Amino acid sequence: MNAISSATRHQHFSIARISAISSNTLLELIRLKVFYFMLIFALVIIGSSFFLVKLTFQAQFQVLKDVALGAMSIFTWLLAVLSTAMLLPKDIEDRTLYTILAKPVPRLEYLLGKLIGVLLLLFVAISFMSALFVVVLYAKQQSAIAELVARSGSDGAAAEIRSILSETFTWNLVPGIIFIYLKAALCAALTLLLSTFASSTIFTIMVSVVIYIIGHVQPIARDYVVHSHGASSATIVWLTLESLLIPDLSAFSLVDDIAAGTAISMNLFLQTAGMGGIYVIVYFLVGYFVFWFKEL
């Protein structure tokens, strides 16, 4: 056998192959100009920081955090669903999937590479949004302090300045942003699973949106059933099954707590992060199972 062939003896699992697919997926998504989302995000948070001048400083920071984290959550979710939904159908339609799977690339590595590519994109996006958020928050903090000093002098406003300094950047922001990322990652894994058997990109996106809504309203339905005594056993079974298949997405929405400065316990953080991680893995494995049997 010649030099090249002998150097490429097949490995059953190759990080290099996964890395090639994931970096190419990241490049593909970046070239699709998905980062235009980021411009809208920038406009939303910079704009909101200018329209809050009539509120107290504390209220301004609270609303700014509320708006920024809410926008981050929506934009990362949209990015996750829209970018993941088109990956597989596009590769099939363009027949690039055939050229990749005709190489010694196991289907597991292909799908994992695609998912990692999307997760990298989400990481880049949320890092950018977080950085922008911190810059706007810091600018707002400094302008508030300058305004207070100009109005009452540094001694007169000392107590209020201390309050602003302690309330602007709180540690709660970090788990809040991690949860936003995990929720988007979970939605990306779910969308990838849907796209392994969906007949069209539109169908994948629509089902993903419906599941997102169900994931947010299911705790309300569960509470209603728990507190009402007339729920049938079929309803209880259905809700149990549904809460197993679709995670409680509202558990990842800690924007209100963060904006209000409520501490998030380590236990709650680990529990929610663990749930997110497990759902990402389960959705991916089910997606792989479906993709394994897919006739291309």
Add this chain to the structure above:
Amino acid sequence: MPSDRAASPFSVSTPAISIQNLTKEFSIPFKREKVTAVKGVSLSVEPGQVYGLLGPNGSGKSTTMKIVLGLVSPTAGKTEIFGRDSADVESKEDVGFLPENPYFYKYLTGEETLHFYGKLCGLKGAKLRDRAKELLNLVGLEEAADRRLGGYSKGMLQRIGLAQAMVQEPHLLVLDEPTAGVDPAGSREIRDLILDFKKRGITVLLCSHLLGQVQEICDRIGILHRGALIREGRLDDLISIENQTEIILENASPELLAEIQSLVAKTPARILDQRKPHTTLERYFLEVTGSK
């Protein structure tokens, strides 16, 4: 570029492709009935051959090819590549594939495309860079190496497709309509590349509707019709007319022709046709358009 390829590591007696009693049925959604795309096909492609798989649209060519590549699983039967089950990922180490009308990633340049496929085959570093350059040179795209595929013509895309198929130096190439939509000059370049691969000892499985081209390059053909293999064999054996002989003369005088005719008249044989041979339309087109 080395002029000759190293010998195949596989035993001479091991076929490059072996298809045994292959059947593929597809279920129709929401119906009980099934469509049979391939019916009990058996054939063997020997190493070094250029094999043409022919048939009208819907005859089962693409399905057969996809099963050989492990992209679709058979309902019954077995396919092997150099003795390895084609469902095994390892069997693809030695296969290059060019699908019909491929669209590679438009945002990658020609060189980046080859780097991407090379990495999938385990190549890296200087070896990968050298191999990409060698292939770009082989398919005549060294000038366009830094251009994005979005700006490539149809012929250039087919050539970069051939290059990606060859990236790990496979011993088998599976080509689905490699010249579809390509102009005559580009088509001839691709045909010449296939002939070059043949010289290097690479086995080629070719699906094409361009029968003239198949006739020029294939050693053996199989004709599929409605999922069944209706004819199979050496091309020369299949298309030669047993009881006829063709003699082409150059600078024959009218006297010589008259003499031949009188000689033939004395025997039970007869002359069926006597005319000036034609060049092919392809050659004529290439001549008048000044293509190589």
